Amino acid sequence: MDILTNHIGYSASGPKKAVIQCVEGEKAEEFFVLDLKGNRVYTGTAVFAGGVANWNTGSYYRADFTEVTREGTYRIQVGEHYSQEFEISKCLVTMRMLNAVSYYFKAQRSSGEWLEDDRSLPFKGPREGEVDAHGGWYDATGDYGIHLSHLSHSTYHNPQQIPFSAYTFFKAHDFLTESQNEQYSMLKRRMLDEGFFGVDFLMRMRAPSGSFFRSINRSNALASVEGTRRIGFEYKRSSDQFSAVAATAGEESVGDENYEVSLRSGGGLAIAALAIAGRNYYPGAEHTQKEYIQAAKSAWAYLSENNERYTNDGKWNLVDEYCALIAATELYITTKEYDYLQKARLMAEKIYLRTTLTGSGLKRLEAAEGIPYYHAADEGMPVVALLQYAEIEPDDDKRVQAVEYAEDIMRWKLMVTDNRSNPFGYPVLESREGEQIVEKFFFPHHSTAAPWWQGDNARIASIAAACAELSFVTKDEELAVRCRRMAQDPLDWIMGLNPFDSCMIEGYGRNNIQYFFQNRYDFINCPGGIVNGITSGLTDEQGIAFVRQPTLEIDDNWRWAEQWIPHASWFIYASALKRE
Numbered sequence: 215m216d217i218l219t220n221h222i223g224y225s226a227s228g229p230k231k232a233v234i235q236c237v238e239g240e241k242a243e244e245f246f247v248l249d250l251k252g253n254r255v256y257t258g259t260a261v262f263a264g265g266v267a268n269w270n271t272g273s274y275y276r277a278d279f280t281e282v283t284r285e286g287t288y289r290i291q292v293g294e295h296y297s298q299e300f301e302i303s304k305c306l307v308t309m310r311m312l313n314a315v316s317y318y319f320k321a322q323r324s325s326g327e328w329l330e331d332d333r334s335l336p337f338k339g340p341r342e343g344e345v346d347a348h349g350g351w352y353d354a355t356g357d358y359g360i361h362l363s364h365l366s367h368s369t370y371h372n373p374q375q376i377p378f379s380a381y382t383f384f385k386a387h388d389f390l391t392e393s394q395n396e397q398y399s400m401l402k403r404r405m406l407d408e409g410f411f412g413v414d415f416l417m418r419m420r421a422p423s424g425s426f427f428r429s430i431n432r433s434n435a436l437a438s439v440e441g442t443r444r445i446g447f448e449y450k451r452s453s454d455q456f457s458a459v460a461a462t463a464g465e466e467s468v469g470d471e472n473y474e475v476s477l478r479s480g481g482g483l484a485i486a487a488l489a490i491a492g493r494n495y496y497p498g499a500e501h502t503q504k505e506y507i508q509a510a511k512s513a514w515a516y517l518s519e520n521n522e523r524y525t526n527d528g529k530w531n532l533v534d535e536y537c538a539l540i541a542a543t544e545l546y547i548t549t550k551e552y553d554y555l556q557k558a559r560l561m562a563e564k565i566y567l568r569t570t571l572t573g574s575g576l577k578r579l580e581a582a583e584g585i586p587y588y589h590a591a592d593e594g595m596p597v598v599a600l601l602q603y604a605e606i607e608p609d610d611d612k613r614v615q616a617v618e619y620a621e622d623i624m625r626w627k628l629m630v631t632d633n634r635s636n637p638f639g640y641p642v643l644e645s646r647e648g649e650q651i652v653e654k655f656f657f658p659h660h661s662t663a664a665p666w667w668q669g670d671n672a673r674i675a676s677i678a679a680a681c682a683e684l685s686f687v688t689k690d691e692e693l694a695v696r697c698r699r700m701a702q703d704p705l706d707w708i709m710g711l712n713p714f715d716s717c718m719i720e721g722y723g724r725n726n727i728q729y730f731f732q733n734r735y736d737f738i739n740c741p742g743g744i745v746n747g748i749t750s751g752l753t754d755e756q757g758i759a760f761v762r763q764p765t766l767e768i769d770d771n772w773r774w775a776e777q778w779i780p781h782a783s784w785f786i787y788a789s790a791l792k793r794e
Contacts, residue, residue, distance in 0.1 A: 215240050215295045217277075221710030221723030222311060223301030225794060226283045229702045232290050232297060233637050233711060234260055234275040242275045246291045247282050250299075256282045260292070263637035267655060268756040271713040274637040298724070305395060305794040311709070312386070312401055312789055314722060315782045318742030319379065319408050322351040322779065327439045328358055338431060338444035339468050345445050347430055349415035350376055355729045355745075355776045356737045359446075360430040362419065362480025364455070366448045366526050368663040370581040372533055373591035373672070377483035379783040380412025381540075384490040386790035393793040410499045413491040416484050417501060417509060424516025425474035425524060426484050435731065447472035450526040456665055476524035481517045482537025485510045489544035507548055514541060518557065532581050533589075535564045536599040543603045558603050559612065565596060566619050576629060577622040578644075586644035590657045591672035591780040593643065594680030597623055601683045617687055624684055627677065628696055638712065639703030641677045655758075656750040668773040669747025671718060674704035675784035682791040705788060708744060708781075714760045718745045719785075720777070729775040733764045743777035744785055 216235040224230040234242040247256035260275035277290065285304060290297040301307065324332060332348040350360035353375060363372045387405040390398040419426045431446035432439075447468055454460035475481040491499075492507035501509075518538065522528050539561035546554035568587070569577040579596060581587040587596070597620045604616035630653060631642045644651050645658045659667050682701035685694045710717035710724065717723025721741035729737055729745070739745065751757025752767070761771045 215242065215292065216715060217290050217292055217295055217297035218711050218713070218715055219290065219297050219300045220706045221298070221300065221717040222719075223303060223307040225307060225702075225792060226285055226302050226304045227794070228280075228792070229699045230278070230280045230282060230302070231703075231706070231711075232277045232279070234277060234292055235272045235713060236275065237272055242277075242292045244292075245277045247279050247288050248291055250287050255284070255288070264635045266635050266637070267758075268751070268754050269713065269758040271758060274635075276637040305397060308789050308792050308794055309397065309401065311719065311722075312786060314719065314742035315744065315786055315789075316383075316401070316404055316408060316742075318740055318744075318777075318782055319351055319383075319779070321740050321742070323411065324348065324350050324352060324360060328352075328443070331439055331441070331443050332360075332430060335430065335443055335445050337473060338446050339472075341445075341447070341468075341470060341473055345418075345427060347415075347418055347427065347445065349411065349418060350430070351379060351412070351779055354772075354778045355739055355743070356435055356731050356770075356772060357432065359432040359443075360415075362426060362428050362475050362484065363478075364429065364448065365453070365663050365666060366428075366476075366479045367451055367453050368661070368666075369527055370531060370533060370585075370587070371589060371661065371663040372479045373589075373780055374480065374483045374537070374595070375780060376412065377416060377480050377487050378592075379779050380409055380416060381483050381487040381490065382783040382787045383409030383412065384487065384494065386786050387494070389790040389793065395794060406494060406496045407498070409487070409494075410491060410496050413487050413506060414500045416487060417506070419484075420509065420513070421470075421474045423470065423474060424513060424520070425476075426481060426513070427473055428475045428479060436736065445473060453666070471524050474524055476534060477517050477521050477537045477541070478525065478531065478533035481513065481521075481524070482534070482541045485513050485517070485541035486537075486544040488513070489541065489548045493548045510541075510545060511549070514545060530564075532565065532568050532579075532587060532596065535561050535568070536596045539565065539599040539603055540595075543599070543606055547606055555606070555608075558606070562600060562603050562612075562616055562619075565600065566615075569619065569622065572626070574629065576626040577619075578626050579623045585646050586651060588643040588645055588657070589673060589676075590663070590668065590670065591784070592676050593641070593673045594676030594678070594784075597680035598676070598683060601680075601687060604687070620680075620684055621688055621690065621693060624680065624697065625693065628700060631700070638707055639699060640707060641674050641700070641704060643673075654750065654755055656748070656755070658755060659750070667749070668776075668778075669745065669749050671708055671744055671747035672778070672780035672784045674707065675781065675788050678702070678704040679784060679788035679791060682788055686793075701788065701791075705785070708747070708785065712748060713758065714748065716760065718747055719743070720745070727760065727762050727771075727775045729771060729777070730764055731770050731772070733769050737776075739775070739777050742782075744781035745775050745777050746773055746781065749773055
């Protein structure tokens with residue numbers, strides 16, 4: 215029997231649970247919360263959940279101890295079994311992890327030989343010229359490239375990378391300010407510092423067209439740095455990420471648009487980050503507030519009219535719309551220009567049309583007709599976008615409508631999540647396979663992003679963020695309670711409450727996983743960074759996997775153990791929202 219808890223600790227005022235992992239024949243009904251002196255401070259009854267899908271990790275009980283609110287160090291007892299010690303505190307857990315994960319970003323700042331090479335980058339392929347693109351954060355443990363987004367060929371799966379990270383630091387600053395907790399003083403200053411580092415890089419990535427350059431590509435991971443980095447491009451119908459040449463390389467001509475971004479591939483969040491930077495002052499920023507605002511306005515003017523030129527299919531879709539909604543919302547907050555409010559309303563209306571009524575009476579959000587929306591990194595972003603828009607909407611009816619659609623989208627997500635054995639509260643997704651809609655715990659191996667798939671820590675943290683925001687504004691108390699739980703469950707999972715008893719934040723908790731590449735450990739993980747996480751099984755998408763050591767099949771465990779900045783960004787966003 216293993217008693218699984220959040221390794222780092224729990225908020226005194228928030229939901230708290232442990233999950234008891236049992237082998238065949240074991241039962242776990244009564245449990246006790248003990249203080250360090252061994253006193254029983256709480257007695258509860260664990261709820262049997264059984265096995266989960268095809269995980270083959272045992273059967274489970276869920277033990278809720280939310281009623282324990284006194285600060286201190288505790289452990290849980292079930293029969294003769296004890297958990298590891300854990301903390302309950304008012305804001306220390308949030309402070310510690312915001313501190314750790316934001317320091318991870320400082321460690322990922324481009325510097326040294328990479329920074330010097332990036333001061334005069336040529337283009338990969340036919341485009342001529344050079345760009346001063348120094349700065350930015352390295353994308354991942356094994357990728358010292360720097361990307362606004364990628365996977366553009368996949369249509370619905372562009373992740374928001376560098377721009378969202380920059381944006382997140384400004385939003386986290388605002389959330390911490392709203393909490394009115396004086397202990398966040400230094401954290402708030404560091405959030406602005408990191409945010410401005412990000413937007414100053416975005417200023418250098420502006421393209422003459424009015425868009426932004428998408429990516430700095432590094433060559434082979436173990437190659438020398440000097441002269442091997444380029445401003446990269448993406449083909450529109452296939453990817454060369456896992457092969458020397460993209461499948462459609464011989465069929466596609468590469469023009470300027472291939473090097474630049476659409477709203478869905480980083481442009482929308484870049485605009486939002488620049489707009490929010492324009493209403494903040496911080497010593498050391500490379501530009502004036504006016505310059506950030508003008509850059510945001512210029513990029514919006516261009517991309518809102520020319521977005522189709524930069525998409526892989528020549529169309530707007532849901533991802534463009536929620537990224538554009540965030541951009542227009544931030545531009546309106548910063549400038550108070552009515553046109554941006556009108557554009558935000560238009561984007562919200564387009565998102566409403568992406569929902570479809572199900573037989574249960576709830577609304578499912580769809581990426582396209584008949585295709586449920588799911589995303590490896592940003593699944594909570596549509597709800598976040600609607601709620602941010604609702605905050606600035608002066609018309610009462612339109613504001614209520616935005617919140618109601620956010621509620622509808624999340625009610626469906628929570629229903630799908632709760633409609634199964636799920637003691638960890640792991641957010642379930644729906645994908646379309648042929649004529650069937652299939653429910654899964656983890657991002658599918660076979661999607662338009664294939665062969666790309668990986669752990670879901672960004673995805674689940676984005677849902678935690680969406681639920682946290684919704685819990686503050688919904689008037690449906692039952693939904694608010696459920697959202698508060700879903701705002702915590704994914705963070706618990708990341709911080710160690712998972713079947714592998716592994717904290718996925720390097721240097722914290724227990725059983726950290728390490729990244730190996732070609733059976734080497736050249737790219738050891740960075741303290742404070744968050745790994746990709748747990749996936750479905752290698753051959754069974756209803757199974758579970760977390761590959762720690764090289765095998766005959768796997769000499770690069772990036773899908774599980776590589777750190778990636780969207781995981782850290784969404785974790786910061788969700789954690790800062792706690793308002794402790």
